[in-house]
């Protein structure tokens with residue numbers, strides 16, 4: 135008997151849906167799931183048929199971070215080198231999500247804890263079921279937030295809220311996460327997947343070259359000056375202005391018809 139895939143992958147209408155699939159462990163990461171998720175995001179980089187990604191979880195949780203069963207100190211042996219595991223597993227995936235010049239929608243269907251929460255925050259547009267909660271669970275087990283958590287929380291929330299969440303591991307409900315600007319919106323549980331799929335499909339049918347450039351510009355704004363950003367916007371706009379999608383968008387506007395974008 136073959137084990138179920140740890141990440142389900144399906145491509146339709148230009149949307150690559152990646153579903154974390156260890157529901158009995160709240161989709162916590164073992165090595166296989168790390169590699170499968172990374173392969174999925176890599177495919178999104180390499181496959182021109184993929185024009186947007188939708189990341190979600192199966193079962194009642196989104197992702198509970200690292201599978202702690204794989205870190206059981208009672209099994210003996212030396213302490214694990216978690217710097218090595220971050221560098222080997224989490225960091226490459228985070229970098230692949232952020233560097234993918236295609237929209238990544240995240241549908242947080244339930245609890246998102248530890249690295250699971252921070253992987254969600256690394257996505258471009260995050261929708262969460264109203265019942266979902268985000269937990270910086272690291273403080274409960276003596277670790278520091280990883281998977282970009284300290285960077286995202288500090289940038290988005292500022293130090294007071296970032297520190298309180300990280301030091302207390304208090305759950306943050308989806309609606310408050312949306313009020314605080316950590317995610318795009320909280321939606322009724324029953325509507326989550328339909329809304330996330332519709333959003334991902336509409337992005338995939340959009341001018342994805344321009345959307346990818348936009349993603350890059352907004353991300354790099356965190357670390358540039360206005361002066362540098364004006365130069366980068368100029369260069370990106372020059373590229374966008376030469377795209378088939380720009381010609382199609384303007385033509386469609388002038389002809390009063392819906393645009394048919396190709397992502398080129």
Ligand code: T3D
Nearest residue numbers: 158159160162198199200201202203216219247248249271
């Ligand atoms: O190690 C490295 O490489 C470094 C990187 C670290 C990254 C990290 O993410 S560290 C943080 C790891 N995650 C956690 O500390 C969260 C642990 N989980 C929880 O605190 C709770 O499960 C939740 C708050 C997420 C959900 O609580 P609840 O009450 O809704 O569910 P539950 O009953 O605790 O969990 C349901 C099942 O999932 C349960 O299994 P069982 O008893 O039914 O057989 C539970 O053990 C399992 N589960 C949940 N989280 C994990 C897990 N199993 C392994 N690892 C988990 N992280």
